Amino acid sequence: MLDVVTVLTYNAVINLAVMIVATIAWARSPRQKEIVFWALAAWAMVIGTICSSLTEHVPYNILAYVGGLIYVARTGLIRLGFKEFYGQPYRLWHAFSIAVLVSTAMALAEVLEDPTPVRVSLVYLGSALNIGLGARDLWRGKPGERLPSGRLAAAVYAAYALASLVIAPLPILYPIEFVGRTPVSEWLTYTSMLLLVFNLLAFLMAMVLKLERGGEIQRQLAERDHLTGLVNRRMFLHQAAGLSTKAGTAIAVLDLDHFKRINDTYGHKGGDDALVQFAERASRLLPADAVFGRLGGEEFGICLPGQDHASAWSTINAVRLAIEAEDMHSDHHRFRLTFSCGLVVTDGSDRSLDAWMAEADAALYAAKDQGRNRVVLHETAPLNVESSATHLEALVLADWEDAARLSA
Numbered sequence: 152m153l154d155v156v157t158v159l160t161y162n163a164v165i166n167l168a169v170m171i172v173a174t175i176a177w178a179r180s181p182r183q184k185e186i187v188f189w190a191l192a193a194w195a196m197v198i199g200t201i202c203s204s205l206t207e208h209v210p211y212n213i214l215a216y217v218g219g220l221i222y223v224a225r226t227g228l229i230r231l232g233f234k235e236f237y238g239q240p241y242r243l244w245h246a247f248s249i250a251v252l253v254s255t256a257m258a259l260a261e262v263l264e265d266p267t268p269v270r271v272s273l274v275y276l277g278s279a280l281n282i283g284l285g286a287r288d289l290w291r292g293k294p295g296e297r298l299p300s301g302r303l304a305a306a307v308y309a310a311y312a313l314a315s316l317v318i319a320p321l322p323i324l325y326p327i328e329f330v331g332r333t334p335v336s337e338w339l340t341y342t343s344m345l346l347l348v349f350n351l352l353a354f355l356m357a358m359v360l361k362l363e364r365g366g367e368i369q370r371q372l373a374e375r376d377h378l379t380g381l382v383n384r385r386m387f388l389h390q391a392a393g394l395s396t397k398a399g400t401a402i403a404v405l406d407l408d409h410f411k412r413i414n415d416t417y418g419h420k421g422g423d424d425a426l427v428q429f430a431e432r433a434s435r436l437l438p439a440d441a442v443f444g445r446l447g448g449e450e451f452g453i454c455l456p457g458q459d460h461a462s463a464w465s466t467i468n469a470v471r472l473a474i475e476a477e478d479m480h481s482d483h484h485r486f487r488l489t490f491s492c493g494l495v496v497t498d499g500s501d502r503s504l505d506a507w508m509a510e511a512d513a514a515l516y517a518a519k520d521q522g523r524n525r526v527v528l529h530e531t532a533p534l535n536v537e538s539s540a541t542h543l544e545a546l547v548l549a550d551w552e553d554a555a556r557l558s559a
Contacts, residue, residue: 162347169354181417188232188246189357195225196350216257218273223250226281229353233285236360237293253277265495267516271322273559279315280310298363304356310348376445377422379430384452384505388504390453394442395507398499401463404511405492408523410449417484425488429474436470451490460496460528466490468526475524482531491518495529527547 170193177190199221227246234241252274258271260266286308292301299493318338328335374386382390394400401457407413407429414422433451437443442454454462471490478485493514511531518527 157248162343163197163201165347165351166193167191169351170197171352175268181556184362184431185232185236185357186229188235188353192225192232193354194498195221195228195425199225204461211535218255219257219270219344220250222274223253223277223281226278226285229279229357229372230285230288232357233288236364237288237291237296239288239291241295242507249277249281252557263284265326265534268322268326271327272319275319275322279312279319282315283312286312291402296367296543298360298367300356300359300363304360307352309355311353314342314345314349318346322504332372379445381430381434381451384444384446387442387452387454389445391446392451392455392504394456395497395504396499397456398497399456399458400454400497401458401467401494402497402504402507402511403453403455403492403494404446404453404466404508405453405467405490406515407449408489408491409452411485417486418480421481421484421486425479425486428479429488432477433470438466438543463494464526464528467494471524471526489524491515491523493518493529494524494526514555539557 164540170190173186173190173193176186180186182322199218212399224247227249231241232242233239234245242364248429253276255534256273257266257270263269286305286324286326289301289305292298321338322346325336325338327339351540374382391400391402395402407425410422410425413425426445430443430451431447434443437453438455440456442452446452453467455466458466475487479488480486493511493516495510497507514527514529518525
C-alpha cells in the first residue's frame with residue numbers, strides 16, 4: 152500500500168524531471184515567454200514539493216500555507232503560458248491573483264479552532280479555478296488557428312480542474328491525521344498520485360502544442376506567401392489543378408498595373424504596402440470558396456468554382472472597381488491602384504491546368520493591349536457577357552460597400 156512519503160518521493164522525482172526539461176527549453180528559447188512561464192511553473196512545483204517534504208523540521212500548518220500558495224501560483228503561471236502561446240491578452244498579476252485570494256481566505260481561516268483542513272481545501276479550490284480558466288483559454292485558442300491537439304488539451308485541463316474541485320472538500324470531510332509530523336491520509340495518497348498524473352499530462356500537452364505550432368509554421372512557410380499571407384504559387388497551382396477538371400471553374404490571372412512606377416515613386420515599402428492592402432481588400436470581396444494566391448511579384452491568381460462566364464466576370468470586375476475606387480496608403484502617401492485581368496472558365500474537358508492558365512494569360516495580355524484596368528475573358532467566351540453580368544456585379548459591389556461601411 153502506498154503511503155504519503157512514497158507519493159512525495161514520486162512527486163519529487165517526476166517534478167524534478169519536468170523542471171529540468173522545462174529549464175532546458177527555457178535556455179534554448181529565452182525569448183518565448185510561454186516557455187518562461189511554464190519553466191517557472193515547473194520550478195514552483197519543485198519548490199512546493201520540497202516544502203511538503205520538510206514536515207520533520209517545519210510545522211505542517213506553515214508548510215501548508217507556503218507550499219499551498221506556491222502550488223496555486225504555479226497553476227496561474229501555467230495559465231499565463233497558454234495565454235501567451237495563443238496571443239490572448241493578459242497581465243502578469245493574473246498569475247498570482249487567485250493565489251492572493253486564497254492567501255486572504257487562509258488568513259481569515261485562523262479564527263477557526265483548526266484552520267488546517269480549510270487551508271488545504273482552499274489550495275485545491277484555488278488550483279481548480281486557475282486550471283479551469285486555463286482550460287477555457289485553451290478552448291478559445293487563437294483566431295484562425297486550429298491545432299490538432301488544442302481541444303484535447305482543453306479537455307485534459309478541464310478534467311484536471313474537475314479532479315481538483317472534487318478533491319477540495321475532502322480535507323474538511325476527512326481531516327489529515329499526523330504521526331509525529333508526518334501526514335497520514337489514504338485519500339491524500341491516492342489523490343496526490345492522480346494530480347501528479349494530471350500535472351505531467353499538463354506539461355506534455357504544452358510540449359505537444361508547441362510541436363504542432365512549429366509544424367504549422369513550417370507548413371505556412373511552405374504554402375503561404377510571407378508578405379500577403381495568400382497561398383503561394385505552388386499551392387495555388389495545386390489547388391487550382393483539382394478544381395480545373397470540373398466544368399464551371401473560373402481561372403483568373405491578374406497583374407497590378409504600372410507597379411514598377413509605385414516602387415519607383417514610393418519605394419519598396421510603398422510597393423509592399425500596396426500588395427498587402429490589395430490582398431486584404433480583394434480577399435474580403437471574393438467568395439469564401441475562392442482560391443486566391445500570389446503567383447509572384449505583382450501577379451496574382453484567382454480560382455472560382457461553380458461559375459459561368461457572366462458570374463465569373465462580374466465577380467472579378469467588382470473587385471477591380473472596388474480596388475480602383477479606394478486609396479492605398481503607405482506612411483503619409485496615398486495613391487490609387489488598378490489591375491488588369493485575364494479570365495477563362497473551364498468546360499469540363501480533359502485539359503491540363505497549364506492549358507487553361509495559358510488561355511488566361513493570353514486574355515491578360517489582351518487586357519493590357521486594350522489599355523489596362525479591365526477584365527477580359529478569353530476570346531472563346533460569349534460576347535454578351537458584360538451586359539448579362541451587370542446585375543450580378545451590382546450585387547457584389549453592394550456587399551463590398553456594406554463591408555466597407557461596417558469596417559469604417
